Amino acid sequence: MQDLRNCPECDRLFVYMGRNLCPRCAEKAEEEFRVVKEYIRKYPGATVIEVAEATGVDELKILDWLKEGRLISKGLAKAAVFYCESCGTRISEGRFCRRCLDELNKAVTQTVKALKGEPEKRSEPGESRGRDRMFIKEKDARLGSDDDD
Template structure:
């Protein structure tokens, strides 16, 4: 395990799975409880509504959602990182994810074709007259 700077407070800490120093992780746990309590009362809310009601920053809420902290429990959406469409899990909407997958497949196919085109055997140099 290595050392890292906490993205929230900048303190040096031993890397862990949360990606935060212990103090900031405790704060995030408390903020998560506030969000869950609010969502239990409201049922459905936008990120902006959650921010206003709980005082938790949008950046923190998005990080929690991307890590799956509210998965399947509440109906919250956030924007796809590529096109901005509303999604409820992951970083990309299904359309953007498929688009990227298709581009990677196409790139791999082109590379394989180029590799096949570059493999030729020239026999003139093998045989002397």
């Protein structure tokens, strides 16, 4: 059975296919995105408010595109304030800071390898990994040995 929903923009009934907008509103949103993208290319230092006023596109849509990572602009980033959804660090685009993205990518890679049955990479002999070093304590000759009896 198909999933029927009402479009949050126009309230029309539509068959949900992965995007929460009806086909008309989805096309309209893509056209607005193209207009904003063109404006940003032409005026790279423009702020969110300037872009919204010049293009007629709602500021919240522009901010959503920034947060989704679809738009990247130094001018837009100045006005936009987002926080990493993992650690709370202030960021200017996307949902996660670089450090949390790196940790997430590492965890996903390890999980995929584990699911595929690939063993974790072990260090080669002589390769130092910091805390995983072995030390051999030699017996001090001055203390004598048990073999001297």
